[in-house]
Amino acid sequence: MAGFPPLSGAIADGGVVLHFGDPSREQRALERGEALVPLGDRTVIELTGSERLTWLDSITTQAVARLRAGQSTELLVLDPQGRVEHVAAVFDDGSSTWLIADTADAEPLATWLQRMVFRADVKVAVRPELLVVGFFAGGSAERRAESAALAPQQQAVVWTDPWPTVQPGGHQYHVGEHPGSGYHWRTAVLDEPAAAVLAADSETIWAGALAAEALRIAAWRPRWVAEVDERSLPHETDWIRSAVHLNKGCYRGQETVAKVHNLGHPPRRIAALHLDGSESLLPDAGAPVLVVGADGAEDEVGHITSAARHHELGPIALAILSRRAPVGDLVVRTPDGDIAAAQEVIVPGDAGATAEIPRLTRLSRRPSAPDPRDAH
Template sequence: MDPFSALPGAVLDTASEGSVVAHFGDPIREQRALERGAALAPLGDRTVIELAGAERLTWLDSITSQSVAHLGAGQSTELLVLDPQGRVEHVAAVFDDGASTWLLADAADAAPLATWLQRMVFRADVTVRVRVELIVIGFFAGGDAEQRAERAALAPHGTAVIWTDPWPSIQPGGHQYHLGEHPGAGYHWRTAVVDAATATALAAETDAVWAGALAAEALRVAAWRPRWATEVDDRSLPHETDWIRSAVHLNKGCYRGQETVAKVHNLGHPPRRIAALHLDGSDDLLPAPGAPVLAGAEDSDEVGRITSVARHHELGPIALAILSRRAPIGDLVVRTPDGDVAAAQEIIVPADAGATADVPRLTRLSRRPSAPDPRRPSTPDAL
């Protein structure tokens, strides 16, 4: 167990892998402190993978969705590993310190991701190492928490390993399907990698403020930020969650799954779409992830599933859901064992997302004008 699990008031999330602290006594207060940059959040459900070797960046560029070949020391990005059909298999935050590339992955995905990467090395000058002894801590930029994290972060090659989430803006080569103002613009989330000794010293700082996973997840859901552990299943395309804005470079060249990414983006539409739901909190029913989403109270037609749910300190009960493209754009209903919960839908990815290429439509053969009849006059002068 990491040292944060033994802090006063720490309540562990028994449903999660690893030492995940759900909260430290007051999730709502912790949200506010985290959001203003005053609190640190130990992320026991994240695992670190270190890539070393002179060819690590060009090799990683060739097999993943993101352009990382020229990633500079101290720079951050995000990548996806897709299967040949363009479905999301793995997700990783990426940080390079000039000598190593650090991947931060959800704990359940880290070992499969590392195994796949190792299989892809072949003769490249790359080594893959899972650093299970390292600990990940999250925080928001601009406050006391950032200063503490910068002092504590691992820096084996002189550059502190602190990943900056690219979600606040559309990344080079990316594209946003959401139309209008995006709540992710204010999501200035960062994560620091620390060793066990430093984590123990940090936990001993009596004036440090701590926040649990419930607080971090609520702010993530409010920013419409997808995660591998929650929004990804065996059918997920990056278009469905607007992940192209941060993790896909549309112009970088070939990689596994690139053909599907290009086809859906340029010519087609993703079969599903992510939506934000504002849940009715009058009955204090909070749906669990996986709860079915219906088109209406009297309609048994299931149009999607809840993927993430949280209680936000301002927005109240909120959720992310993956819906069928055919799902109505109005209010929906979430079914729970204790009753239905009304849900006001906010469109993230519209049903007509994709088809961005301006490809002229061919005139049907039956509608083509017939050839002129040489026996009939074609101009007034011929009359």
């Protein structure tokens, strides 16, 4: 796999640049649209062939059959029980469909896609020689990235994250203003020569993964590498808003998506936590989240998936909690001590079967009996 060219002052771990000495300053530059982030933990997959979009539409959660050149979206691959297996950003340039995935998921995703080709006119290719940079729209970083991006069809391969708005066919479980509405994240695909030019340009401002992760967590934005485990349903992490089209044709796992959305509630829910920063502790992924009663009794109700220090909000985290977890204050347990956590509900415990959520067409497409709840 290609590595990003050496960058002055970069502190890296396992090929991922964590920071350049000052993560808080880097966050501010990134948020203003002035900095680029070398995303060494992303891998690109290219799909070619005349049937690539209709084929991809038939096997994933997103409606991509009519995706036009220059458009972006996001998709999930589910197992037969509706659990999340793979996640990918999607961009089409009119000739190829480009998928950007977390590196640990890229090869498994590509392998699964290859198995699903059968006789379709589709070719699947992992492109490890290509590199990915991230940035926020509206500043100098966007201009630099777009000018450097791969453009085999005169269309720069730059993915626009759909997270700021609920996508067609999607649904938002959170009630009220969503912090993701201001999360104007982009990722550009580069070849090695273009990356080398950016790296050599003294005017390019760089930020590390710690800065990018802090802004992602503040926007309640889930990632495969962090928020997905062997039990994950898309409803639990608010992924219905950006990566699931509730009214498209059948795909693997759709029956579970429909049942949970129309008839039940997801067994778990994602929540945002504002952590007490007085002890300068930051929990690792997997740290248990507890409810502590007035009598000192403890009940473990979930675990941390992501945590970071935000330049304005202080220490923050995302956690996957049991549906039964109360909506009040919680405690995060770490080896160095407990951390008090104020909870902000993202997906409520009663998400799913609520009156204002539209019903899905039954998979058999036969007329269904009227729902008695619709009469009230």
